[in-house]
Amino acid sequence: MPLTFFCFSLHEDPQEPTIICNMEQLSQPSLQPHHVSDHLLHSDTVPYIEVVLRENQQDDEYFKERVERLESEREERNGVMFKASESLTSTKESLSSVIEGLEGEKDATFVENGNGEWSDVESRMLLEDARLISRLAIEVETRVDRYKEMRRKEKRELESSLISLTEENRDVNNLLRIALLEKEALEKRIKGHDHKRMPLLQFGLQKVGFGFMMGGGNNEQSTENSFAKSDSSECEEEVVSLASTVERIMKNLRLETTQLRRSLEESRSDTERLQCLTEKQAKEIEENKLYIKELEDRERILAQNVEEFLMEIKAAEEEIARWKEACELEVEAGKKEIEERNKVVAALKQELHKTKAALNISNGKLRLKEELAVTAIAAQEAAERSLRLADTRAVELRRQVEELTRQLEEAEKHEHNSHKVRRICWPWQVFKLSSGNIASKSWKCQKDATRNASLNLMN
Template sequence: MDPNSENPSQNPNNPRSPAMEETLDEVSKERDLLLKERSDLEARVSESSDTIRAAFARINERIGEENWNPEEKSIVEMVLEVEAKIVEYVEKRKKEKKELENSIVSLTEENRDVNSLLRIALSEKEAVEKRVKGGGEQKRVGAILQIAERGLQKVGFGFMMGAAAVVAGESQLDQPSTSSGSTKSDGSECEEEVISLAATVEKIMRNLRLQISDLRRALDESRLDNEHLQILADKQAKKITETTLHIINLEEREKMLALNVEELMADITEAREEVARWREACELEVKAGKVAIEEREKEVGMLQQDLERTKAALEAASNKLLMKERLAATAMAAQAAAEASLQLADRRSAELRDQIEELTRQVEEEADHSKKEHRKSSRKRVRHVCWPWRALKLTPNWQGTGDGGGASWVRGRNKKMLPDMEGLLHHM
């Protein structure tokens, strides 16, 4: 192969323009930068996702998903949703990236084919120039066009060129001494072929420029998407950092809760032991209480019996009291009757006293008369007089009176009471 074809950028006869070279280099650099940013972003997202999943796995292992509070569940759901969206976005961008890479690869291959085509054309042009040094300008152009056509046909670009023109070109190369009419026709055909080749190259370059502009537009869109994804990734990284801090706080709280649970378990164990002791003591107290209740029931039975006896005694005492009250009332009535009887007796005694005095007076008169009679007759004596002083316990009291003596009857101190009065006073 020609050494000029190994490094086409250093070849002065390289048909690519500097603007095209610069554009392709810029596109390649931007593509590489975009791919690098995408790879970094995907690595960060993957690392964040792995970190979140590892943290969630640790939390699930320690506290379990069923012990999460609503706030933690909402955070986990939000992070998982964001992760799913990021994964979906990354997959979408991967597809777009693959499509862009395929289009870039196809354009690169097409550019390479064009470069190889032009290099082949230049190499054949140099070979023809070496072989045909003394030929005219038209022959040179025809040979160049034929060489270019062969090169384009080799790389796949077919031009609708007549076979007669090719044969004419070959006959021009083999037989330089042809007629002037055939030379003119060959020159016009060469001009048409040059115009067709120029139009084809121009069309190819236009298509390349359009594809480059499309690639730039896609690159700008991808850059905007990358910026948006970068902002979203930063936000998610911030949220992930906050979530990580929250997870760390939850882990610390979990440790504290574990310590508290251990302390509570120890307290519960001590409380259970204390409850067992208290239960035994309560059972003993219950047994002692049952024994005491039985004793108290016995005592209550005895007290009830005593109460019944006391009630009976109280009833008897109340009956006696009623009887005493009745007796007292009867005694009071008897006393009133006795007082009435005494008053009556006093009246009767007063009357009797008056009678006695009258009788005493009569007796005295009779005594005086009897003395007088005694004097007259000593034989006649009064041996018994029926007077009521014996029944009334009256004793004669002979006292001297002022007229020379006489007898006065005095009532005795001891009164004889009625039998009913004596019975009432005995009961009282």
């Protein structure tokens, strides 16, 4: 029965054994080692390799799924970033149009910044767009505030001019009323003098500031005024003094009123500005409060997460320690197993060397036996040839003997007939013994030749 030997070769890494099986057919069943357990080696290594291969396949599938998931997430993120970039671009264009509408000309700085070199990374592009949009928004806010302030100032100036014009109109009406009252008083004083009414009215209007309305009448009635001055000098002095006093007072009041109005408008604008600032600061304070609250919530959540992470780290460290201890035990067991397997391999190698040596010896003996058999066959063939030669010689001798016996018989008959002799003795037994001796001698020669050939081969 043939015996199969397995020769195992183990690497330095005990977790990745590779088995090299060499099968040899041995012709002698007596050289089979009884202390080698091939089943033990197969049961230890093959399932371990299958488990390792299965785990590697599972890891490959897991990593493939993770790569596909990351690629899908990257595609989704790229789509979202592209949409955000488009929205930021539209927002930038709208803000640029708002700035152009406010200023009446295009802002070249932000346009150039927007049309600058793009980065290769999409996140950097999006960040640059967001920064540009934030700067545009700040610029739009400042320019809108400046435009509002300018419109507010124009409105205040228009309102102040309107108020001043209305007050001047009221003052003019008052002056006209005073002039009419003075005219009526003068008319009552100088009753019966109708030709003096127009010069007095003209004089009063000129003192008030409406002399241009009566410019044409001055040329026509210059002669009449010259006569009126001489007659009513006293009334004229009183009217001039009263009108000049009223005019000075009204001018001073108007100046003070305009100054007070301007200071009031400035104080109102300052108050509005301060109110806007206070509102902004209040909004910022509220936003900061919300942000602080959000930061506190985040801090609390982060503290909880840190505690959870610390607990997880402790658990992981304990698990790592357990795994480390288990791995060390596994390594020690693996080292022991490797030592045992190395011993088994050494024993197998020794047995294999012994078996090879015995096999070489048996092969030499077989070759010797084959050579002996070949020589024996050659000797047997030579003996057979010698036997055949002896047989042929015996046949020839027998034929010669028969011929001689026939000749003897004929001679005996002839002699008997001639001499009439009744008996003649002939050595028949001698011829028979000589033929048997020849056969026995030829067989002995064959045996001697075979023995000599075997002795020569042994030597």
